[in-house]
Amino acid sequence: MGLILARARPGGSAPGRRRAPSRAARRRRGRGAQQARRRHGRGAQRARRRHGRGPRRARRRRAPRRARADALDIDRLVAEARAYFDEEPRTMDELRDHLAQRHPDGDVRAMALAVRMHLPVVQVPTEAAWGYPGTADFAPAASWLGEPFREGGGPEALVLRYLASFGPATATDVQAWSGLTRIKDVLQSLRERLCTFRDERGRELFDLPDAPRPPADTAAPVRFLPDYDNLLLAHDDRTRVIADEHRGRITLSANLRILPTFLVDGFVAGTWTIERKKASATLVIAPFAALSREARDRLAEEGEALLRFVEEDAGAFAVRFEKAGPRTRSRPSPRAAGRS
Secondary structure, eight states, X not given: OOOOOOOOOTTSOOTTOOOOOOHHHHHHHXXXXXXXXXXXXXXXXXXXXXXXXXXXXXXXXXXXXHHHHHTSOHHHHHHHHHHHHHHSOBOHHHHHHHHHHHOTTSOHHHHXXXXXXXXXXXXXXXXXOSSOOSSOOEEEHHHHHTSOOOOOOHHHHHHHHHHHHHOSBOHHHHHHHHOOSOXXXXXXXXXXXXXXXXXXXXXXXXXXXXXXXXXXXXXXXXXXXXXXXXXXXXXXXXXXXXXXGGGGGSEEXXXXXXXXXXXXXXXXXXXXXXXXXXXXXXXXXEESSOOOXXXXXXXXXXXXXXXXXHTTTOSEEEEEEOOSSXXXXXXXXXXXXXXX
């Protein structure tokens, strides 16, 4: 228990005691408290009014757009857009111009958005170098694939495709990748078509019966992964492919970009980028920790093959290993950025 020691004031009270405030002091103190409460009440009321006005204003702003969207003939717009794209691959800007010509009194933005949300399309590859083009050509998925686009299937079809690529996986893994809820119910409906296991932590894993499942001691070849690769994002528990202490080193905080990485023995061991100077192309490998001589040799061989594929017009090729440790990555050139 703490002790409070007070000095006796001249002509005043005993130590440790306080004099009772005068009546005038109590009145002043009471008025101050009332004013503070009133100010606080007025501030809270203003905050509540502002908080209420925000959603109401947003709803009022959305109401005209919602009304315009509800008035659209979606089936007609999708049919027109499909016929337009079937003529030849086109950009979304060209689609908007086309819709504006056909519907001069319509809301072009709403019509174009409706088409993008209801017409399955694919981005058509071009002769441009690897990267992110400023404008992209699109074509209807069914026309580009050469077969009818199968719609429907629901979440069950999505889960089966996920497991074909990333199984065995837990229900939490599937949910983290897909963003869907009630995944346990979907897996339960598919249980007779799946096989299940338990990991060392007792979690139930689901997989396709005929999916390859090599033994744990199988040697994994070195591999270079592009940025945003699904292998790094497909599971809730990502320690199966990257250590927790390295996760922050593959993400750029400014734009949340997932950097290109490389695998050694099936685990992320560092990042890579391509530097291009005139006719020379260099693959820069930045390991998180020291690599064995065997791993370096295999990475150099695989890396040069990757470099020659991506920078096929270069005249000289080189692979450079940076010193292991914290990331000191140089900014990739615009030509190399975004390549896979």
